[in-house]
Amino acid sequence: MDCIFCKIIAGEIPCFKLHEDDETLAFMDINPANEGHALVIPKEHSTDVHAISESAIAATVLTAKKIASAIQETLGPDGINLVQCNGPGAAQSVLHFHMHVLPRREGDELKLNWGLKPGDMDAIGALAERVRAKL
Numbered sequence: 001m002d003c004i005f006c007k008i009i010a011g012e013i014p015c016f017k018l019h020e021d022d023e024t025l026a027f028m029d030i031n032p033a034n035e036g037h038a039l040v041i042p043k044e045h046s047t048d049v050h051a052i053s054e055s056a057i058a059a060t061v062l063t064a065k066k067i068a069s070a071i072q073e074t075l076g077p078d079g080i081n082l083v084q085c086n087g088p089g090a091a092q093s094v095l096h097f098h099m100h101v102l103p104r105r106e107g108d109e110l111k112l113n114w115g116l117k118p119g120d121m122d123a124i125g126a127l128a129e130r131v132r133a134k135l
C-alpha cells in the first residue's frame with residue numbers, strides 16, 4: 001500500500017519518534033504549523049474517522065493525551081489543540097487517520113487548513129528529544 005504513514009510505521013521512512021506501543025505511533029510533524037507540532041497515528045491503516053475502528057481511535061486518543069501532556073511540560077504553550085482532519089475540505093493531505101497535537105500561543109492567528117511549510121529538521125529533532133524525556 002502506498003501510504004507514507006504506513007511506511008513510517010514499518011521503518012521504511014525515518015521520523016522523529018516520540019512514543020510507540022502496540023497500537024500507536026507518535027512522532028514530530030515535519031511541516032509544523034507551530035513549534036512542537038506532533039502527530040499520533042494508529043498502526044492499523046484506515047483513511048479517516050469514518051473508516052477507523054473503535055479500538056484504534058480509542059488507542060490513538062489515549063496516546064494523544066500522553067503526548068499533549070509531555071509537550072505542555074516541555075514547551076509550556078498557552079494551549080494545545082487536538083485536531084483531526086477528514087477529506088479535502090478539511091485539508092486532509094495524508095490518507096491515514098492521524099491526530100495533530102498542536103501547541104498554541106496566544107495571538108498566533110493559526111487557522112484551520114493552515115497549509116504545509118517545511119520545518120527545520122535540526123530544531124524538530126532536538127525538540128523531539130526534549131519531549132521524549134517528559135514521557
Ligand code: DGP
Nearest residue numbers: 004015028029030031085091092093094
Ligand atoms: P493533514 O493535512 O491533516 O493530512 O496532515 C498531514 C500532516 O502530516 C501534515 O501536517 C504534514 C505531515 N507529514 C506529511 N508527510 C510527513 C512525513 O513524511 N513525515 C512527518 N513526520 N510528517 C509528515
